Amino acid sequence: MGYRFDRVDRQAGVITTIPEISQQLFEFWRHDVDTSKDLWESAINPIRRIIAINIQSNQDEPGQMKLEVTVNKQRISSLDRQFNSTGAAYQYFGTELPATTGQPFVAATDEHWIDLGRDPAMEDYLLRQILKRADVVVLESR
Numbered sequence: 001m002g003y004r005f006d007r008v009d010r011q012a013g014v015i016t017t018i019p020e021i022s023q024q025l026f027e028f029w030r031h032d033v034d035t036s037k038d039l040w041e042s043a044i045n046p047i048r049r050i051i052a053i054n055i056q057s058n059q060d061e062p063g064q065m066k067l068e069v070t071v072n073k074q075r076i077s078s079l080d081r082q083f084n085s086t087g088a089a090y091q092y093f094g095t096e097l098p099a100t101t102g103q104p105f106v107a108a109t110d111e112h113w114i115d116l117g118r119d120p121a122m123e124d125y126l127l128r129q130i131l132k133r134a135d136v137v138v139l140e141s142r
Contacts, residue, residue, distance in 0.1 A: 001031070001032070001126070001129065002020070002030065002032070003017040003018070003020055003032075003051055004017060004018045004020070005017055005018070006018045013054060013055040013056050014052070014053070014054055014055075015051075015052070015053040015055075016050070016051065016052045016053075017050060017051040017052075018050075019048040019049070019050045019074065019113075020032065020048055020049060020050075021042075021046055021047070021048050022038070022042035022046075022047045022048060022049055023039070023042065024042065024043055025039065025040075025043045031125075032049060032122070033122065034119075034121040034122045034124070034125040035121050038119070038121065038122070045075055045076065046075070046076045047073055047074070047075050047076075047116070048073070048074050048076075048113065049071050049072065049073055049074075049119060049122065050071070050072045050074070051069065051070070051071050051126065052069075052070040052071075052072075053067070053068070053069050053070075053130075054066075054067070054068040054070070055067050055068075056068075067127065067130065067131075069123045069126045069127045069130070070118060070123060071118060071119040071122040071123045071126065072115065072116075072117070072118055072119070073115075073116040073117065073118070073119045074113040074114060074115055074116060075113065075114050075116055076111055076112075076113055076114075077111065077112055077113070077114050
């Protein structure tokens with residue numbers, strides 16, 4: 001689905017992805033948000049998602065596996081940038097404009113990601129897609 005892997009540990013049954021900025025309104029070919037609310041949220045403020053997949057053998061039922069998909073959302077927090085002309089608007093997301101706090105520039109170190117918790121809608125969507133692609137029969141859902 002376009003996510004890049006950060007960790008693939010087959011022995012432990014763990015896959016994690018590199019944080020990926022969620023799709024914008026015009027990116028109709030991507031699907032990394034599952035609700036219209038999440039799509040609008042990512043259009044207003046950059047949101048990224050980190051996926052973790054855990055596959056373990058089911059101790060209660062030999063021959064069966066447990067699959068867990070966890071999606072965490074984060075929102076960027078950055079200093080406001082000053083601009084007083086339409087030409088400066090082109091540099092808004094760069095580091096050339098001064099901050100409203102009086103700093104001469106907004107550096108990458110001034111930005112940080114705020115944890116928004118889990119994204120259950122995307123977790124369900126990814127789980128369905130994985131099972132569909134693997135052609136797996138679901139005996140029990142969460």
